[in-house]
Amino acid sequence: MIYGQHHIDGVLEELIKSAPVQRLKGIYQxxxxxxxxxxxxxxxxxxxxxxxxxxxxxxxxxEEQIAGLLHDVSP
Structure with a gap:
């Protein structure tokens, strides 16, 4: 936990659980x-x-948080 604990907004939580974001777990930076x-x-x-x-x-x-979360997601 490099940035500590945070409350995640519901829409961000749903996006994090989505298949396109979960797919990023298998792609190395x-x-x-x-x-x-x-x-x-x-x-x-x-x-x-x-x-x-x-x-x-x-x-x-x-909106900026969503953009940050999704900036590496591609279809």
């Missing part, structure tokens, strides 16, 4: 570099959650 060094194992999911939390921590709107 560093791409193929994970194959070189197993310590480089941050996923796009973890990154996206972190972006969302930082936006919230900085006072961002719910």
């Amino acid at each position: 560093g791409g193929a570099s994970f194959l070189v060094n197993r310590k480089w194992n941050v996923t796009r999911y973890e990154h996206s959650i972190g972006v969302m939390l930082l936006i919230k921590k900085l006072g961002g709107t719910i």
